[in-house]
Structure formats: structure tokens, C-alpha cells
Amino acid sequence: MNTYDCIIVGGGIAGLQAAIQLGRYQHKVLIIDSNYGRSTLCRSYHNILGYPDGISGAELRTIGQKQASSLGVSFLQSTVLEVEKRNEEFILSTASEQQFLAKRLLLATGIIDNIPPFPELFPCLGISVYVCPDCDGYEVKGKKTVVIGNGEVGANMALTLTYWTKDILYINHGGEKLDVEVEKKLQEQNISYINKRIKEVKTDGAKLKSYVLEGEIEVKAEHSFIAFGKNKVKSDLAKQLGVELLSNQHIVVDSRTKMTNIKNVWAAGDVAAHSEQVTIAMGEGAQAAIWIHKSLLEN
Structure with a gap:
């Protein structure tokens, strides 16, 4: 079973920003992503610094993936079905029938908008x-x-x-x-x-x-x-671990560190309780990564 310093579940904007920060710290990082989330759908974000004419989610993801890969971050396109905490580490089982061991876990799974089927x-x-x-x-x-x-x-x-x-x-x-x-x-x-x-x-x-x-x-x-409301908050893995959730199923995190109530589990991006903005997701991903790095140094 491959072991990583941190596994990031979700390769959207928050997950990619966290991976870039952790890659620059030279940690061994894996992003597991289904390649289907908000950032894969939006054809243009208009409110991001540096892109006054807009940038699509796909383009932003491609740029982020290239940057993270250059820093040694690994990627797997799959879905995490189960996560189990064993002592202070985590075993993740995927739909591709693979298992991975993580010293730290970042949930950046986002939400799925309720869009009518047109x-x-x-x-x-x-x-x-x-x-x-x-x-x-x-x-x-x-x-x-x-x-x-x-x-x-x-x-x-x-x-x-x-x-x-x-x-x-x-x-x-x-x-x-x-x-x-x-x-x-x-x-x-x-x-x-x-x-x-x-x-x-x-x-x-x-x-x-x-x-x-x-x-x-x-x-x-x-x-x-x-x-239409009733957007799907993808916090099922958090539930498996006993992470604290709000009534709307968003994950509760520490405002400073972005860590959840479960030790060594962090959350960032739209799955957490925040204003659902790309720029905020970026900031949360970077902030979570900084504190994940600090926790790894303690060991």
C-alpha cells in the first residue's frame, strides 16, 4: 500500500492550491479526483485577480495540475468510496479498487449544483x-x-x-x-x-x-x-470519520487552521462552511496546507 504525507480528496481549486503549497514543502502528495465538480462545469470565472476577461474552470484546473505536477504531486482519477482512521493515519479505498495510506487527509470534495437536466x-x-x-x-x-x-x-x-x-x-x-x-x-x-x-x-x-x-x-x-436549491454537499467521507457537520451538511473547520474536529483531517473549499467563491477556496487550500505542513513537522 502506497503511503503519502497527505492525500487530498478533490482536485478542484481548493485541492489544487493546497497541493501546490504542499508540493513546495516537498511533501509526498496524492490528489484523488473524480474529474466532475463545479470547477469542471464553469466556462468562465470573472472575479479572479489577474483574469479580467474571465477564465474557465477547465483552464484554471489545467494550469493548476501542471504546476502541482512540476512539484512532484501525483494524481489519480477515481472516487474515494471509503476512508478508515487507523491510529492517526487513514486508509482510503477507491472505486478503482486501490488502497492508499495517508498521514494527513484534506477533504476538498466540494458540492454539486442542482442544475435541471437540459x-x-x-x-x-x-x-x-x-x-x-x-x-x-x-x-x-x-x-x-x-x-x-x-x-x-x-x-x-x-x-x-x-x-x-x-x-x-x-x-x-x-x-x-x-x-x-x-x-x-x-x-x-x-x-x-x-x-x-x-x-x-x-x-x-x-x-x-x-x-x-x-x-x-x-x-x-x-x-x-x-x-433550485438542494445542492449536494459532498461530505459523505467526512461523515464516515465522524467529522462535525452543520445541518446543511457543510463541514465545520477551525477558522485559522482549517482542521476539522478529527485530528489530522482538514477541509477546504465549498465543502466547508464559507462563501462559495473560487478565490476563497484558493485561500483555504493554501491555509490548510500550511497547517498540514506544521503538523507533519511535529512528527
Whole structure:
């Protein structure tokens, strides 16, 4: 069984940044990544220092993988199914039927957004269709914006976006009933509201064109936000280890060190409790790596 100073589960932005830091410390590091997460889907991040014209998640990952590899970091594309703590080390079992031993463990498994199964939407993510108002509200400044979602989750997204634009339409694709007070708030903000399911999404490459609703109603849309709630927080491995979780399944970490309540287990990125931003994930990955290094020095 191969032994590593640190195994990082999740090769997104937080995991890669941690791996680069640990690689520069010359530790033996393995990233195990399924290659399917938020950073594989976003076609453009616009709020990152140094990339004023945006950079895709795929490109950022490629740059990070190349940099980490140059520092001796190893990569395995697989999924970790089980993790067991043995004394102060960890045995990880993967879907590829391999086992690895880790002196330290960093969980950077992220979350999976609840995106409706219209394949046409995916090339648009980060370019004309968005999921995060803090990341991309700026992109719809003063523009007509269509929010698609479910019930009050979608309605609240529409209300949040009034900071950026007053021309908003909410399509309640999920059909969950709105509270009277929420409907009143939509009316007060002049947000149009349609309670119909989407049958088809029309696009031109990465450019959104329109939504076709029940009854063959076509709604023109060049900019859109998705808000269905019930995103999947990938904290199953943390549960196996007895790591403390919030009620929303995000991992609780020490604000300074990013270590969990379980010794030698750290968490960084969107799986932890924080503002879900690429830049914050980078910082958390680096911070966790610094304290992982300090803990390894103690031995």
C-alpha cells in the first residue's frame, strides 16, 4: 500500500492550491479526483485577480495540475468510496479498487449544483447562465434576466438580483408554491412571475436564446440564473470519520487552521462552511496546507 504525507480528496481549486503549497514543502502528495465538480462545469470565472476577461474552470484546473505536477504531486482519477482512521493515519479505498495510506487527509470534495437536466445549459454556465449572484451578479447589470428555479429558492434569487437589474422574470419550473409574503415581495419589485415548466432550452453555443414553456410559450432570454436549491454537499467521507457537520451538511473547520474536529483531517473549499467563491477556496487550500505542513513537522 502506497503511503503519502497527505492525500487530498478533490482536485478542484481548493485541492489544487493546497497541493501546490504542499508540493513546495516537498511533501509526498496524492490528489484523488473524480474529474466532475463545479470547477469542471464553469466556462468562465470573472472575479479572479489577474483574469479580467474571465477564465474557465477547465483552464484554471489545467494550469493548476501542471504546476502541482512540476512539484512532484501525483494524481489519480477515481472516487474515494471509503476512508478508515487507523491510529492517526487513514486508509482510503477507491472505486478503482486501490488502497492508499495517508498521514494527513484534506477533504476538498466540494458540492454539486442542482442544475435541471437540459444539456444545452451546460456550455452556457459562467457565460450567459449563472448560479451565484455574488460571483456573477455584475454580469447582468441593467440587463433583462430570467431566473429559473423552484419555489421560494428561485424567488429569493430573483429578489437578490434586484441589486443589479430591475428587469427580472422568474420561471418557477419546479412548481413549488410560493408563500403569500414572497409573492408580495415579487410584486413590489415588479418581478414578473410564471408558474410553468420548461420544455426546451434554446441556445447558440454558449449563448442562451430562450426558454420554451408548457403551452408553447417562448420566453426570450440572453442572461439567466439557476436557483433550485438542494445542492449536494459532498461530505459523505467526512461523515464516515465522524467529522462535525452543520445541518446543511457543510463541514465545520477551525477558522485559522482549517482542521476539522478529527485530528489530522482538514477541509477546504465549498465543502466547508464559507462563501462559495473560487478565490476563497484558493485561500483555504493554501491555509490548510500550511497547517498540514506544521503538523507533519511535529512528527
